[in-house]
Amino acid sequence: MQGGNMASDTVVVIGGGPAGLEAARSLGELGGQVVLVEMEEFLGGTPIRENYAALTPNFRSAEEAMGELIEGMRATGAVEVLTSSQVTACEGESPDFVLTVAGPDGERRVEAGAIILATGFQHFDPGRETQLYGYYEHPDVIALQDLESMLKDHDVVRPSNGLPPKRICFVQCVGSRDRHIGNEYCSKVCCGVASKEAIEVRQLLPDCQVFIFYIDMRMYGYWENQIYWPAQEEHHVQYIKGIITEVLAKGDRLLVRGEDTTMGRPMEVEMDIVVLSVGMEPSPGTRSMAGILGLTQNKYGFVEAIHPPMDTVTTSRRGVFAAGASLGPADLEDCASSAGLAAVKALSILRRKTVAAG
Numbered sequence: 001m002q003g004g005n006m007a008s009d010t011v012v013v014i015g016g017g018p019a020g021l022e023a024a025r026s027l028g029e030l031g032g033q034v035v036l037v038e039m040e041e042f043l044g045g046t047p048i049r050e051n052y053a054a055l056t057p058n059f060r061s062a063e064e065a066m067g068e069l070i071e072g073m074r075a076t077g078a079v080e081v082l083t084s085s086q087v088t089a090c091e092g093e094s095p096d097f098v099l100t101v102a103g104p105d106g107e108r109r110v111e112a113g114a115i116i117l118a119t120g121f122q123h124f125d126p127g128r129e130t131q132l133y134g135y136y137e138h139p140d141v142i143a144l145q146d147l148e149s150m151l152k153d154h155d156v157v158r159p160s161n162g163l164p165p166k167r168i169c170f171v172q173c174v175g176s177r178d179r180h181i182g183n184e185y186c187s188k189v190c191c192g193v194a195s196k197e198a199i200e201v202r203q204l205l206p207d208c209q210v211f212i213f214y215i216d217m218r219m220y221g222y223w224e225n226q227i228y229w230p231a232q233e234e235h236h237v238q239y240i241k242g243i244i245t246e247v248l249a250k251g252d253r254l255l256v257r258g259e260d261t262t263m264g265r266p267m268e269v270e271m272d273i274v275v276l277s278v279g280m281e282p283s284p285g286t287r288s289m290a291g292i293l294g295l296t297q298n299k300y301g302f303v304e305a306i307h308p309p310m311d312t313v314t315t316s317r318r319g320v321f322a323a324g325a326s327l328g329p330a331d332l333e334d335c336a337s338s339a340g341l342a343a344v345k346a347l348s349i350l351r352r353k354t355v356a357a358g
């Protein structure tokens, strides 16, 4: 084990996605010292790993937006970034935690007054228990993040034959709001993200018809005006209230079966691409770090905040705070809010420690 970081005024942030980056930047700007531990070789989290194209609500490039966060964090001069690294153990109690961090150069001890967990989410696996959509059987059945990658390359084609699609539909609430699989919660971002992707497809392929099959559309706050109405009125995306029960191959197209719930009748439509609007689940890192740190998780595996609604970041272990999608489904605004709050709460622990020691 290498020599330890002896600074006792350090906050360790685990996870270098939007929430972790914002927490580290806020801490740096407030005069704290930070060690940021990220398991991947790169920073930026899921938006970078999964090649997100443009972000809601302003269609700003995800790469640019994450780049700005990283730059802002580095500009504070207060953040030591450890990539390809993971926390493997945590001893002691706040404000005298001692963490073991395993990285490319071996193990290292890091002393910390407080910890912020920002280990994020993973996409629901659409092959799990929802085989009826044929995600792993039909190449033209894809998920939101697969379409994001295509949009980033400005190349939206049917995976089966490389040709531009004439008809695309989105199926909402895949893996969310589903009691059978135990995910009763709404994943919060997928209605907005599907609508944003629908707009981008219409802009890229004006001849392609785009449909969104939904149970009910859940646009939060300003997304209603920023995304939902323009999608219909300016970009002619067609929203159909319906439940899709099955996707089958029919010739070289896909047959989508379900019920049009407004008309109250069965529905069968042919599509070239079906996009599954998959929900958010805790990442393996969120589950394992919650275990290592001994944090209470809710029944879905997300970290439980113990004093909601005004304090969304304090966990069951003193001195450990959580931010972003490790706490549950979150958009980037939620990440910024919880990261800022976690930074302030973490720093207040260090300040109290300094006062006590002084």
Ligand SMILES: Cc1cc2nc3c(=O)[nH]c(=O)nc-3n(C[C@H](O)[C@H](O)[C@H](O)COP(=O)(O)OP(=O)(O)OC[C@H]3O[C@@H](n4cnc5c(N)ncnc54)[C@H](O)[C@@H]3O)c2cc1C
Pocket (backbone or CB within 6 Å): 014, 015, 016, 017, 018, 019, 020, 037, 038, 039, 040, 043, 044, 045, 046, 047, 052, 054, 055, 056, 057, 085, 086, 087, 118, 119, 120, 121, 122, 123, 144, 145, 148, 189, 193, 278, 279, 280, 283, 284, 285, 286, 288, 289, 323, 324, 325, 326, 330, 331, 332, 333, 335
């Ligand atoms: C398809 C899709 C599109 C989206 N588009 C938008 C959008 O346009 N606008 C919007 O507001 N929101 C969007 N979202 C939501 C947005 O992606 C999330 O709000 C955001 O990524 C959550 O950030 P986070 O930092 O909490 O988690 P993540 O982005 O998941 O980052 C977590 C980080 O922690 C790291 N990590 C995990 N485990 C460990 C570990 N044990 N040790 C060290 N590091 C670890 C990961 O490698 C990762 O870098 C979208 C979501 C989906 C599913």
Ligand code: SF4
Pocket (backbone or CB within 6 Å): 172, 173, 174, 176, 177, 185, 186, 187, 188, 189, 190, 191, 192, 216, 217, 218, 277, 279
């Ligand atoms: S945001 Fe929309 S698609 Fe996602 S779970 Fe909620 S209602 Fe379903």
